[in-house]
Amino acid sequence: MPNRATRKKYRRIRLHIFLALSLWFLIEAHPVEGTRCRNPYERHTSFHNFCYQDKRTSRVCLDSDEEMRVLAHHLANLGYPNGTQFWSAGHRWPGDNRFYWNYFGRARPLNYSNWAVDEPTPQMGRNCLILTLQGGELIMSSESCYTRAVDICEQTLNGTDSRPVIH
Structure with a gap:
């Protein structure tokens, strides 16, 4: 041993x-x-x-009825049911009732909207723009920025974006 x-x-x-x-x-x-x-x-x-990964993207900004319908169709095909809420780049600043797209950190005016009935609400504290999938459309509503929702981001193709921004 x-x-x-x-x-x-x-x-x-x-x-x-x-x-x-x-x-x-x-x-x-x-x-x-x-x-x-x-x-x-x-x-x-x-x-x-x-x-x-830093993808240099922004949350989605909807600029036309056509873009809204294409995105809504795509999300429905991915299996998201009606009623699913998605974050967008839309927001308003405290004291201002107008919504803007926060596009890569710069404000852009909303030149298209598809607001739900009685929206946007003037109630402060509901300063973020949520998109709700409903019947083949994305319906806009103002919600608390703490609302649970799915992120949708967009990215320009090789610097092709020429949308106006408010600096």
Whole structure:
């Protein structure tokens, strides 16, 4: 039977082997290059079960009835049921009853609207514009900026946007 010093040495060797195998498994299961995040997250930062990427996008701004209907049709085809609420880039500043599109940090006037009945409400505290999928349309309403809703973002194609902004 090995003496005490030999048993201690074997335990230390087994611990080193166990740690080396554990480290190898972690590296193989979660490589540093990050295959955990799927496309379109080609360059990303990941933390636990989330992937992050700066996509240079803005929440959606609806500029026409046609754009609203195309987006509503797309969302319905994705399986979102009637009544689902979506964030838009629409907001108003305290003390101002007019809504604007917050387009990449700059205000743009709403040149199209599809407000629900009795909307927008003059009630302050409901300063964000929510889009609700209803019967093939996206209906606008003013809601609290803390309302739970799905984000929809848009991105211009290669600098093709020429929409007017209020600076």
